[in-house]
Amino acid sequence: MFYIPTRVYTGKNALLDNKDQLSKLGTKALIVTGSKSSKINGSFDDVAQVLESAGIPFTVFEGVKENPTVESIMEARTFGLDNKCDFVIGIGGGSALDASKAISLMMYHADENWEYLYDTNKTNDMFPVAAIPTTCGTGSEVTGVSVLTRTDLKTKKSSVHKLYPNVSFVDGKYLKTAPASILRNTAMDALSHMIEGTIHKKATAYTRMCASQGLDIWRSCKDVISGAKEATDEDLQKLMDASTMAGMTIAQTGTSIPHALSYPITIGLNIPHGKSVSYFLAEFVRAMDKEDRDYILTKSGFSDPDELDEFFKKVCAPEEIPYDNRVIAYEELVSNAAKLSAVPFEVNDSILRRIAGI
Ligand SMILES: [Fe+2]
Missing domain, CATH: 3.40.50.1970 (Rossmann fold)
Known part of the structure; x- marks a missing residue:
């Protein structure tokens, strides 16, 4: 449906x-x-x-x-x-x-x-x-x-x-006066929605249609998100539309591992949602099966997970998450059967620890 x-x-x-x-x-x-x-x-x-x-x-x-x-x-x-x-x-x-x-x-x-x-x-x-x-x-x-x-x-x-x-x-x-940090953090959240939604076990041709178009639009705005290019009115509308298409995707599929890990980070350390989620994005992409990983990286405009991580670090300027908080995030993730079963790749303990960074 x-x-x-x-x-x-x-x-x-x-x-x-x-x-x-x-x-x-x-x-x-x-x-x-x-x-x-x-x-x-x-x-x-x-x-x-x-x-x-x-x-x-x-x-x-x-x-x-x-x-x-x-x-x-x-x-x-x-x-x-x-x-x-x-x-x-x-x-x-x-x-x-x-x-x-x-x-x-x-x-x-x-x-x-x-x-x-x-x-x-x-x-x-x-x-x-x-x-x-x-x-x-x-x-x-x-x-x-x-x-x-x-x-x-x-x-x-x-x-x-x-x-x-x-x-x-x-x-x-309505994005025109948004602080750069909010635009960037939320744009990374939208990217996470499309990445998690695309490979979600509940994904269908219809949800991929939304994510695919949203990723194409998102990719065309990368220079705006990174601050390399000043946003035009058209760019701002594109960022909004990509976000809404990402929403249409997760409205059907739900999210998965990066989102599950982000919640205790956001609440425990008061780190904005998009930034918290994106901490885990590169390792999540690295853990995917090759075909999914290549597709996601191509669609989002990155050559490999490291480049995605560098982009995240550049645009979100993340602070270090203390080890203990990463452990708490991991523990919450492993108790969340729904999020764990949402991904198509094998999730053994060492993979989950690597994504959580512990
Ligand atoms: Fe989100």
């Missing part, structure tokens, strides 16, 4: 040119955004303009931090219900978008506690959600995934529910 129930509008002024797609979602909007960036990059103003012109009132929950906690989801749920909101607009990077979906789910199930997020016996029903990405890595605008921080477990865990936005507006202009 290939299933993405999200209406995707891409290109310059995707939202302003399709106002009714936002304003028809409900009668009062809860806007979920993490920081000041949505005010700087113009996305918030576009949303406010569309809602005001349609006479739709809105309220803003700004309390979503990076790597949103389950507790913050419940706080936002209360805020949204107190304000009588009946749809949610997520603006920002993966944290804001993932949070907006979980908040919508919990608002819809107003009498349930947080454990609903992880209860496979319950329904996915939620209020309508619009997603407006302002970074180029998450893909959350087209996935059913909502990755949240579980402070009780000291890691991140996705809600078990498939929480797809009803509509997404993918506009490269």
